[in-house]
Amino acid sequence: MKSPALRLGIELGMTLIDTAEMYGEGGAEEVAARCDRGVNAIRVFVVTKVYPHNASRTELPKGM
Numbered sequence: 001m002k003s004p005a006l007r008l009g010i011e012l013g014m015t016l017i018d019t020a021e022m023y024g025e026g027g028a029e030e031v032a033a034r035c036d037r038g039v040n041a042i043r044v045f046v047v048t049k050v051y052p053h054n055a056s057r058t059e060l061p062k063g064m
Helices: 004-011 023-035
Strands: 016-018 045-047
Touching: 004 023, 023 045
Parallel strands: 016 045
Antiparallel strands: none
């Protein structure tokens, strides 16, 4: 899925995309990962959060 709104935001200077595992069952992170391809973005930071039951040394790497 592409996001014209995110892409436009980056083109206009947006530098932070806030995502979470719970937003679209991880879909928000996938959209964020694709939206800055081919855009002249100097820096775009993607911040994400995980469910507490996935926030451990063993579970966190599985979602990456």
